[in-house]
């Protein structure tokens with residue numbers, strides 16, 4: 522199958538809006554909106570290719586900045602790597618030189634524009650956190666666990682999964698109530714592992730374990746709240762996508778002490794699974810903050826971790 526490297530730019534105006542272009546008739550995915558860019562030509566660097574595409578398609582001169590995300594994606598007749606860069610600065614007035622419509626879109630509204638599958642992880646990378654904390658098991662001192670959560674939030678974590686497998690149910694209910702209040706107070710998105718009833722009671726999102734995916738039904742969703750899932754293979758990813766999960770966690774990428782004897786799928790294994798799925802995916806398994814750039818280079822939203830993100834570790 523044909524493998525193509527496409528480089529596209531996130532171009533922002535002074536008001537922070539992002540430029541989208543609409544694919545013209547007669548091309549693949551026509552009518553869908555995309556980040557301006559195109560195929561890198563043989564012998565060309567991605568930066569030079571993107572600057573050239575923006576000159577040809579929009580008539581602007583651009584300086585290519587930091588990498589946002591690299592999304593490996595499989596389409597019916599080709600395998601794509603969508604390599605997305607921030608545009609550090611640009612000059613001129615963008616015009617649709619190929620006859621394509623243009624739109625300046627506030628980031629919050631990006632999801633309203635139909636885009637190709639490879640762009641869904643790109644939009645998620647622009648809007649959603651790169652880190653997803655999974656709480657460690659509370660020790661005897663529940664207050665210390667809550668303090669750990671507070672410190673982790675103060676350190677910058679904005680999305681949290683409350684998880685404590687095997688804990689006494691009454692004790693967990695009380696800890697979840699306190700943790701939910703703390704997350705609400707600090708504006709942090711919180712999901713609870715596995716327990717739809719607890720999620721409902723506290724207005725939390727729900728994070729499904731992989732073994733819960735086959736029997737889970739839409740009617741069990743918490744209305745208006747996030748739904749996420751832990752995935753280990755292609756079948757899990759397919760089930761999570763069919764359920765309409767907002768995002769998933771996929772691993773283990775590296776071997777971890779919590780799953781001794783299980784080899785990780787590695788970054789190449791992660792990227793291969795990501796090719797057939799358009800969900801935002803956090804990589805998990807032996808990772809911490811320092812792995813975010815590597816994760817993004819393999820199409821991940823970022824990293825999920827217990828010890829790797831816990832402030833009091």
Ligand SMILES: Nc1nc2c([nH]c(=O)n2[C@@H]2O[C@H](COP(=O)(O)OP(=O)(O)OP(=O)(O)O)[C@@H](O)[C@H]2O)c(=O)[nH]1
Pocket residue numbers: 527528529548549550554555556557558559560601603637638639640
């Ligand atoms: N520029 C751009 N292309 C994207 C995005 N998302 C996405 O899937 N693509 C795909 O990446 C490829 C972009 O290549 P292109 O615009 O240079 O070329 P094309 O295949 O339309 O050109 P062609 O018809 O001349 O072969 C297309 O297959 C397009 O569907 C995106 O956000 N921006």
Ligand SMILES: [Mg+2]
Pocket residue numbers: 558559560574578
């Ligand atoms: Mg193009």
